[in-house]
Amino acid sequence: MDVLTENFSLYGKGFLGTVQLTVYASLLALALGFLMASFRVAPVGALRVLGTVWVTVLRNTPLTLLFFAVLLGLPRFGLVLPFQVFAVIALGCYTSAFICEVLRSGINTVPTGQGEAARSLGMSFGRTLAAVVLPQAFRSVIPPVGSTLIALAKNSAIAGAFSVTELLGTYKTLNELGYSIIWSFIWIAVGYLIITLTISALFTVMEKRWGVAR
Amino acid sequence: MLRTKNTRAGRAAALVTGLLLAALAAGCGKDGSPPVKGPKADELPVYQVDTAFDLPDSRTWTRAKQRGYLRVGAKEDQPYLGEKDPASGAYTGFDIEIARMMAASLGFEPKTLRFRTIASANRETALQNGQIDYYVGTYTINDMRKKLVGFAGPYYMAGQGLLVRTDENDIHGPQDLAGRTVCSAAGSTPYQRIAADYPRATLVAYDTYSICVDNLLTYQVDAVTTDDAILLGFAAKAPDEMKVVGKPFSQEPYGIGVPRADNALRGALNDALEANEKNGNWKKAYEATLGLSGAPAPNPPPIDRYPAT
Amino acid sequence: MTKTRTRAPSAPEATALYDIPGPVARRRHRLYGIAATVLIAALLGWIVFLLFDTDQFTAQKWTPFEYKGIQELLLRGLGNTLKAFAYAAVLSLALGAVLAVGRLSEHRVLRWLSTVLVEFFRAMPVLVMIFFIFVALKVQPLPALVAGLTLYNGSVLAEVFRTGINSVDRGQREAAYALGMRKTQVTTFVLAPQAIRAMLPTIISQLVVALKDTSLGYLITYEEFLHAGKLIASNLDYDLPFIPVVMVISPIYIGLCMLLSWFATWVAKRERRNLKTRAAGVGPAEPGTLLPGGQ
Numbered sequence: 007m008d009v010l011t012e013n014f015s016l017y018g019k020g021f022l023g024t025v026q027l028t029v030y031a032s033l034l035a036l037a038l039g040f041l042m043a044s045f046r047v048a049p050v051g052a053l054r055v056l057g058t059v060w061v062t063v064l065r066n067t068p069l070t071l072l073f074f075a076v077l078l079g080l081p082r083f084g085l086v087l088p089f090q091v092f093a094v095i096a097l098g099c100y101t102s103a104f105i106c107e108v109l110r111s112g113i114n115t116v117p118t119g120q121g122e123a124a125r126s127l128g129m130s131f132g133r134t135l136a137a138v139v140l141p142q143a144f145r146s147v148i149p150p151v152g153s154t155l156i157a158l159a160k161n162s163a164i165a166g167a168f169s170v171t172e173l174l175g176t177y178k179t180l181n182e183l184g185y186s187i188i189w190s191f192i193w194i195a196v197g198y199l200i201i202t203l204t205i206s207a208l209f210t211v212m213e214k215r216w217g218v219a220r
Numbered sequence: 221m222l223r224t225k226n227t228r229a230g231r232a233a234a235l236v237t238g239l240l241l242a243a244l245a246a247g248c249g250k251d252g253s254p255p256v257k258g259p260k261a262d263e264l265p266v267y268q269v270d271t272a273f274d275l276p277d278s279r280t281w282t283r284a285k286q287r288g289y290l291r292v293g294a295k296e297d298q299p300y301l302g303e304k305d306p307a308s309g310a311y312t313g314f315d316i317e318i319a320r321m322m323a324a325s326l327g328f329e330p331k332t333l334r335f336r337t338i339a340s341a342n343r344e345t346a347l348q349n350g351q352i353d354y355y356v357g358t359y360t361i362n363d364m365r366k367k368l369v370g371f372a373g374p375y376y377m378a379g380q381g382l383l384v385r386t387d388e389n390d391i392h393g394p395q396d397l398a399g400r401t402v403c404s405a406a407g408s409t410p411y412q413r414i415a416a417d418y419p420r421a422t423l424v425a426y427d428t429y430s431i432c433v434d435n436l437l438t439y440q441v442d443a444v445t446t447d448d449a450i451l452l453g454f455a456a457k458a459p460d461e462m463k464v465v466g467k468p469f470s471q472e473p474y475g476i477g478v479p480r481a482d483n484a485l486r487g488a489l490n491d492a493l494e495a496n497e498k499n500g501n502w503k504k505a506y507e508a509t510l511g512l513s514g515a516p517a518p519n520p521p522p523i524d525r526y527p528a529t
Numbered sequence: 530m531t532k533t534r535t536r537a538p539s540a541p542e543a544t545a546l547y548d549i550p551g552p553v554a555r556r557r558h559r560l561y562g563i564a565a566t567v568l569i570a571a572l573l574g575w576i577v578f579l580l581f582d583t584d585q586f587t588a589q590k591w592t593p594f595e596y597k598g599i600q601e602l603l604l605r606g607l608g609n610t611l612k613a614f615a616y617a618a619v620l621s622l623a624l625g626a627v628l629a630v631g632r633l634s635e636h637r638v639l640r641w642l643s644t645v646l647v648e649f650f651r652a653m654p655v656l657v658m659i660f661f662i663f664v665a666l667k668v669q670p671l672p673a674l675v676a677g678l679t680l681y682n683g684s685v686l687a688e689v690f691r692t693g694i695n696s697v698d699r700g701q702r703e704a705a706y707a708l709g710m711r712k713t714q715v716t717t718f719v720l721a722p723q724a725i726r727a728m729l730p731t732i733i734s735q736l737v738v739a740l741k742d743t744s745l746g747y748l749i750t751y752e753e754f755l756h757a758g759k760l761i762a763s764n765l766d767y768d769l770p771f772i773p774v775v776m777v778i779s780p781i782y783i784g785l786c787m788l789l790s791w792f793a794t795w796v797a798k799r800e801r802r803n804l805k806t807r808a809a810g811v812g813p814a815e816p817g818t819l820l821p822g823g824q
Binding site for chain 3: 249250251252253254255256257258296297299304305306307308309339341342345349427428430431433434437454457458
Binding site: 056066164 | 583664747
């Protein structure tokens with residue numbers, strides 16, 4: 007118990023670091039995932055190939071390898087950025103591949119007839135997308151996007167090993183200061199549970215509000 | 221449609237992987253090790269093996285004798301201190317010489333000495349559960365560690381220093397670190413010292429110093445801080461790119477870690493250190509390794525024979 | 530490029546987004562295609578230029594790979610990665626089976642206990658568990674890595690097994706009970722064989738996750754593939770050949786994972802045609818459950 011109260015600011019910093027990583031990387035993953043999903047359903051061959059390669063390669067890359075390559079590799083090209091930015095890039099790119107697949111299968115759940123009906127009513131491509139396809143796709147992707155973002159929050163723990171301030175990394179300092187390791191870890195675990203349960207709750211609410219009635 | 225594509229991608233992946241593995245496994249490589257940088261000793265000192273040595277009181281020693289070889293823990297990525305050649309697996313450096321010197325005094329032939337890399341975080345555990353007989357690898361003696369393991373020595377007195385790029389002119393000591401980025405090993409004593417005494421420096425931490433040095437050279441950090449002995453070794457590998465600046469701002473006595481209960485082994489190692497410091501072996505070992513970085517041989521620190529607890 | 534070639538090999542699946550394009554739209558798409566190709570080629574060219582510009586292809590950085598000792602170091606690392614994967618895979622399957630049996634049990638305490646375990650281990654980052662076992666319990670790197678991977682993947686697999694068993698047609702279970710079989714018999718002889726066939730693609734996909742996660746061993750000083758790479762990459766003697774190391778290591782790593790993913794897809798396709806899976810329904814080979822469900 008003392009571990010938490012005596013090192014509250016240390017834990018707070020770590021917790022905040024994990025939250026920041028999760029939020030920024032989520033935004034990047036959603037944006038990139040959306041872009042790649044639109045590439046993968048585009049009528050242009052070259053873009054489809056790009057989207058497919060992006061997804062296939064990143065989904066099969068160990069995240070540790072990606073962190074290793076991004077955090078220690080990119081600076082070699084003269085790119086000097088804070089470590090946190092590199093971590094967001096690595097996490098965001100990795101997760102974008104999973105988001106892309108979720109979004110793509112979401113779009114594919116919309117029956118072809120819906121689009122055909124919209125077009126026969128004279129709707130333009132933009133209107134079909136905005137008024138018919140995306141609203142329906144959005145409803146079906148809420149739960150899987152939620153799961154993917156929870157996975158992202160958990161994966162952010164790897165960043166700690168690459169000198170980014172986050173929750174798991176706090177154990178090193180506590181260990182050196184001589185605190186009970188078991189308790190240090192219990193509070194770290196509680197921190198992660200708070201984050202993952204919050205995301206989970208957020209998406210449950212969203213699902214209740216906008217989800218498909220099943 | 222998509223499935224066929226996945227299958228094709230899969231086959232392509234299989235092919236590429238297969239080819240790469242085949243190329244690796246074919247073993248079409250050259251023998252020996254890739255060329256190394258930095259100064260090299262022409263000849264390493266040879267230590268007289270004390271074949272008559274006997275230490276029945278030490279469990280570690282008797283078990284090693286029965287086993288037929290000694291197991292010694294060391295570091296693998298500290299040039300001129302404890303370094304492992306990735307290709308040949310051979311260990312070199314000042315710590316390694318100390319370990320060899322000790323093995324000879326304990327009556328073990330050079331070929332009955334086996335090194336093992338043990339990371340800083342696992343040193344105490346490795347000694348406690350008998351994975352290694354003793355540990356020589358920039359192991360600072362302090363009271364907290366004495367509760368977990370025993371220490372022979374010290375055999376060298378290091379101090380915390382700073383390593384910077386040669387084009388850096390603004391950092392001369394820890395007082396110049398405000399607003400700059402400093403790298404050290406996660407949770408290490410040098411890291412704690414900077415965090416406590418120079419809070420205006422931005423700290424970055426990795427498991428090993430070699431990644432810190434890498435970060436220094438790619439401009440991700442402005443300085444690397446740890447014991448000057450380690451830093452001197454790195455600087456000697458790339459003197460055009462890195463230099464050690466300022467005076468050491470702490471005292472780090474390096475000891476030989478032994479199992480805590482084995483006071484007989486600790487005493488024997490202390491005797492061996494003293495003898496080797498007297499007969500000049502210590503100086504020879506220093507000059508063949510760490511001395512190549514340009515720093516002259518210091519006087520070895522006095523041995524601390526603290527009472528058994 | 531003829532019309533047939535642009536359309537045939539990789540036309541998108543039918544979506545609600547647009548109709549089959551007419552001649553004008555096709556011409557426009559071809560223009561977009563050319564523009565996109567040029568852009569992508571330019572991007573790739575720029576990357577190659579950067580690699581040359583920062584001297585990543587100098588002889589000094591690549592010669593280490595010519596030596597047998599270095600190759601053996603990498604192979605040893607790869608062997609250790611595969612070893613950790615093999616242990617983790619077998620143990621996860623075993624733990625998954627045990628936990629699934631627990632969750633399907635009729636004893637409330639057992640059911641409750643397995644549910645708590647499964648939910649907890651799925652909600653924790655694998656790395657937290659690995660570090661806990663490694664640091665707090667002072668376990669050697671390999672067993673710590675394998676234990677962490679087993680706890681996580683075993684819990685996920687338990688859910689996979691459970692869903693698989695529950696997804697077998699009710700009629701199968703009822704028929705078996707009607708024949709006078711006991712619960713254990715029903716599960717082992719009727720439900721499990723069908724469920725496992727149906728879940729095989731998902732199980733293999735989960736093993737891909739385990740294979741990828743063996744790289745976490747790098748963070749606890751287990752001497753796996755990435756660790757061997759780091760040893761070469763951070764060596765000042767070899768002029769820090771970081772990019773060359775990544776270029777050698779990642780195709781092998783990614784290739785292995787792709788191979789296993791592809792195997793999952795292949796199994797899914799085969800099983801879907803198999804009459805024996807009719808009563809369970811084969812799911813697609815998903816990218817492996819990343820995560821605890823918010824279901």
